[in-house]
Amino acid sequence: MQADPNPTVVRINLGARSYPIAIGSDFAALAAGAAGLPAGTAALIVTNDTVAPLYNQTLVDRLVAHYSHVHTVTLPDGEEHKTWQTLNLIFDALLTHGCDRKVVLYALGGGVIGDMTGFAAACYMRGVDFVQVPTTLLAQVDSSVGGKTGINHPLGKNMVGAFHQPRLVICDLSTLDTLPARELAAGMAEVIKYGPIADMELLAWLEANMDALLAREAQALAHAVKRSCEIKASVVGADEREAGLRAILNFGHTFGHAIEAGMGYGVWLHGEGVAAGMVMAAELSRRLGLVDAAFVQRLRTLIERAGLPTRGPVLDARDNAGRYLGLMRVDKKAEAGEIRFVLIDGPGRAVLRAAPDALVREVIDACCAA
Structure with missing residues (x-):
């Protein structure tokens, strides 16, 4: 898909917690069309080992002009890893890099990454900003929107979590080109x-x-x-x-x-x-x-x-x-x-x-x- 300088923007109206959902075909154009990225001292991209080789460097390249430091933590891929143990890898990265309350987390991946990144953002230093960058159809049409975050418990799905709204959702439709057919169907x-x-x-x-x-x-x-x-x-x-x-x-x-x-x-x-x-x-x-x-x-x-x-x-x-x-x-x-x-x-x-x-x-x- 060609970059769209005029992305479609859908707004979530929640008073002071309102935010845009930018829909189009290029990370940079989408962020610009949605009024820019949230300010911060550093950015931490949370992604997984499937998505990282495809899109992490592209997102890093877009963020380096906006933050003094851009870090990445790569998690294992899959619903079975939506656990406390994996969530702690995000906190480990934040603390290892000395991130303060002005850090902005970027969830680059599907629904599992979005849910865990949002939950980490809700908890770290009692709440920091985050941005959803969903790369699956399911995440773009559902899980990245609305502020539900969390992890699974062996006895129930998404039973531990928090409501924490993102500052921005960037739906780059070109990421769907690399989505396996089974994942595309699941999003449908x-x-x-x-x-x-x-x-x-x-x-x-x-x-x-x-x-x-x-x-x-x-x-x-x-x-x-x-x-x-x-x-x-x-x-x-x-x-x-x-x-x-x-x-x-x-x-x-x-x-x-x-x-x-x-x-x-x-x-x-x-x-x-x-x-x-x-x-x-x-x-x-x-x-x-x-x-x-x-x-x-x-x-x-x-x-x-x-x-x-x-x-x-x-x-x-x-x-x-x-x-x-x-x-x-x-x-x-x-x-x-x-x-x-x-x-x-x-x-x-x-x-x-x-x-x-x-x-x-x-x-x-x-x-x-x-």
């Missing part, structure tokens, strides 16, 4: 979710343009990222700390997080778990009388076209549904042990509500691989 799950919960026109557009998206056509990807960020910005602006409305962004995630934890982090990609989880949540919605079978099939067909799983794995051959239920009770939306699901309350609308365990068991039995 987070794009698809915005249709059923908020925008049926987007769902129809995805049906018409899925082939172009999977072929990485620049115009299609730019629209998908922009519209996804617009929807998320609207929801986060209304409910920053997930007191109510923001929970709808977790459509498919309650089932999906159970899949990730039950299979072992990294076996299923996050987006793959969300994809199967969306089918389960849609089927649960149907059995509660909220949508019809045609809607469920429409969603399932689109997920299949994206190259994503539509059936969940068997986590326990003896009591698969029981294993899912146990994992889903360790969920941030659960209250007093009662699981609350994001369900589709008619096309383009979502609701957070509980469902009888017996019905959830039926859905899991119907929607998991034989």
Whole structure:
């Protein structure tokens, strides 16, 4: 992609914590178009051993004119490394380089890097600035936006973390050119979710343009990222700390997080778990009388076209549904042990509500691989 001197900018409106999301095709042009980089005494780029050889030096070259020192810490790649031990490598680097409260952290990578960098920024010296530079589709349309940060616990995904908003999000679409096909498909799950919960026109557009998206056509990807960020910005602006409305962004995630934890982090990609989880949540919605079978099939067909799983794995051959239920009770939306699901309350609308365990068991039995 050619550098875009006039990037698309979507704003997250959170008062004093507001910030821009710059969408385009060059790190430097995007930062300039979004009103520049945050000031600081030094920068620490946090990346992983997959992304670093591709983009770290490019980002270093862009930052050296803005900071007196630019450091890099390279973490191991993968969801299985989203732990306290890996998080401490970021703190080790900050302290080794003598970084003060004016340091700015740069998260260069996918959702794991973004979540851990944001959490480190929230904790280091009780809070420093950070910038998201997402290099995966999933991170560009979802995890880099909204200030959710954290790490996994063996018993539950993202159960330890903090709300800490970035100062800027730089979505360089050209980084998607090097994304493996499986990772691109996983990111598509987070794009698809915005249709059923908020925008049926987007769902129809995805049906018409899925082939172009999977072929990485620049115009299609730019629209998908922009519209996804617009929807998320609207929801986060209304409910920053997930007191109510923001929970709808977790459509498919309650089932999906159970899949990730039950299979072992990294076996299923996050987006793959969300994809199967969306089918389960849609089927649960149907059995509660909220949508019809045609809607469920429409969603399932689109997920299949994206190259994503539509059936969940068997986590326990003896009591698969029981294993899912146990994992889903360790969920941030659960209250007093009662699981609350994001369900589709008619096309383009979502609701957070509980469902009888017996019905959830039926859905899991119907929607998991034989």
